[in-house]
Amino acid sequence: MTLTAESASAALNERVGQKAESRMLVDGRLRQSLSGETFVNVSPATGAVLGSTSAAGVEDMDAAIAAARRAFDETSWSADRSLRKRCLLQLQEALENEREALREELVAEVGAPLMTTYMAQLDWPLSDALTYPAELIDTFTWERELGPGTAFGGDNLRRVVKEPVGVVAAIAPWNYPIEIVLNKLGQALATGNTVVLKPDPNTPWTSTRIGRLIVEHTDIPAGVVNVVPTPDNTVAELLVTDPRVDLVSFTGSTDVGRLIARRGAETLKRVFLELGGKSAMVILDDADIDEVLPNTAQVCMHAGQGCAINTRMLVPRPSTTTSS
Numbered sequence: 431m432t433l434t435a436e437s438a439s440a441a442l443n444e445r446v447g448q449k450a451e452s453r454m455l456v457d458g459r460l461r462q463s464l465s466g467e468t469f470v471n472v473s474p475a476t477g478a479v480l481g482s483t484s485a486a487g488v489e490d491m492d493a494a495i496a497a498a499r500r501a502f503d504e505t506s507w508s509a510d511r512s513l514r515k516r517c518l519l520q521l522q523e524a525l526e527n528e529r530e531a532l533r534e535e536l537v538a539e540v541g542a543p544l545m546t547t548y549m550a551q552l553d554w555p556l557s558d559a560l561t562y563p564a565e566l567i568d569t570f571t572w573e574r575e576l577g578p579g580t581a582f583g584g585d586n587l588r589r590v591v592k593e594p595v596g597v598v599a600a601i602a603p604w605n606y607p608i609e610i611v612l613n614k615l616g617q618a619l620a621t622g623n624t625v626v627l628k629p630d631p632n633t634p635w636t637s638t639r640i641g642r643l644i645v646e647h648t649d650i651p652a653g654v655v656n657v658v659p660t661p662d663n664t665v666a667e668l669l670v671t672d673p674r675v676d677l678v679s680f681t682g683s684t685d686v687g688r689l690i691a692r693r694g695a696e697t698l699k700r701v702f703l704e705l706g707g708k709s710a711m712v713i714l715d716d717a718d719i720d721e722v723l724p725n726t727a728q729v730c731m732h733a734g735q736g737c738a739i740n741t742r743m744l745v746p747r748p749s750t751t752t753s754s
Contacts, residue, residue, distance in 0.1 A: 443473055446538040446635075447481040449531060454484050454659055455641030457497035458652025464489045469631060469661045474541035483634045486660040491626075491668045494656035498597045498624040499674040501653030508594045508622040511567050517650045518564035518619060521640075524647035525556060525612075532636060536608065539633045550609050559612035563620035594622030595700060596676030599669035601690075602637070603682045604630035610681050611637055615655070618679070626656045626675070628666050630682075634659035673697045680704070704737070711740040 452468070453460040461484075462468075468482040486494075502508055525532070533547045542551050576588035600614040607629060618625050629637035641657035644650050660666055669675055670693045677700040680690050687705040694701045713722055728739050 439473075439476055440478070442534055443476065443478055443480055443538050446535050450481050450483075450535065450635045451638040451642045452481065452483050452635075453638065453641070454486055454490065454494075455638070455645065455655065455657040456490060456494045457656065458645065460642060460645055463487055464493075469659075471539055471632075471634060473538055474632070480538055480635075483631075483638065483659050485662070486658045486665055487662070488665055488668065491658055491660070491665050492672075494626050494658045495597065495668070495672050495674050497653035497656055498626050501651055502594070502596055502624040505651045505654070507624065507651055507654050511572075511622075513649065514620055514622060515564050515567045517648045518560050518616065520648040521643060521650070522556075522560045522564070524643040525560075525640075528639070528643070529556065532608065532639065535635055535639065539635050540604065540607065551606060552608055555609040555612045559609070560616040563616040567620055592621075596623060597674060598623045598625050599675045599678045600625050600627045601666065601669065601678065601680045601682065602627070602629050604632040607633040607636045611640065614679050614681075615640070619650075619655070623677070624654045626658060626669060628669060629657070629659050631659060631661040667693065670694050670699070671696065675699065678702070682706075709740055711743045713743060713745045715746055 450471070451460075453462055463484045463486050465485075465487045467485040467487065469485045470482050471480045472478070473480055506513065529552070533544070533552055536542050536547050536551055537544055540551070547553065571592070573589060573591050576590060579586050579588050598614075598618045600611070600618065602611045602614065611627065611629065615625060615627065627637055627640075637657050638659060641655070644655050670678055670690050675697075678690055678694055679702045680687060681704040684705040687703040691701055691703065711722075711725065725740075726743060
């Protein structure tokens with residue numbers, strides 16, 4: 431019996447829904463929200479409900495921030511480089527073991543064409559987003575001597591020490607959830623920070639899966655990573671206003687980025703913003719059309735939802751001449 435595209439999609443959605451992790455990760459424990467509330471995860475390709483995810487409320491977010499603060503201040507995570515490297519490589523192995531399940535999950539909840547999972551949607555970030563910062567732990571210059579100085583009229587010794595910033599709020603978008611989440615996690619954890627990860631409510635499952643893998647397959651101490659899905663922007667905003675959070679890493683829209691910059695300034699947070707800003711393809715009169723034409727199709731890739739995808743094309747209007 432040959433499956434139609436529609437029945438194959440329905441079967442994939444059902445498999446993904448059955449295997450999805452619906453719980454959040456707070457202080458080393460996978461659990462439902464304290465209120466018991468959930469929100470639905472819908473396939474953008476078919477409109478079908480894939481399943482539900484626990485919806486964090488204010489109390490859950492407060493607990494996650496408190497756990498990250500405590501893990502940074504009271505555990506050895508920020509100072510123990512060998513532990514950090516071991517844990518990142520453990521998470522890498524766990525992700526590798528669930529690569530194909532992740533691939534189907536991305537197709538279902540992101541609406542990603544299968545082809546893109548063999549590139550930036552999954553395979554590319556899985557190849558180095560965690561392994562590169564993990565290996566860099568051994569070679570990074572954590573301290574360096576600057577030699578003697580003469581500040582304030584006397585001899586002194588000068589040393590530069592690179593230290594983790596503290597609690598990092600990682601806020602991810604829906605278009606490339608694994609790629610962006612892993613790159614945020616890998617760098618923050620390798621440098622000794624603790625993290626509260628807030629995935630986009632349209633694509634929560636790849637992040638909640640990471641939470642489960644951390645609990646089941648790594649030695650990451652409780653509170654070092656917290657995964658807190660929520661559809662409520664007022665709950666998510668606590669990551670920007672809470673003084674216990676030291677840095678916000680946000681990927682998303684320009685308008686939300688402006689809001690984060692303003693609200694984060696009140697507690698002098700460090701803010702890293704990767705915002706909207708799509709480019710035009712400009713084709714001039716002397717362009718090699720055969721060379722250019724393949725790139726004109728990229729606006730159709732992943733529905734144009736990528737930071738490096740052109741959104742429009744500008745071409746010269748041909749001049750018209752009338753001969754008598």
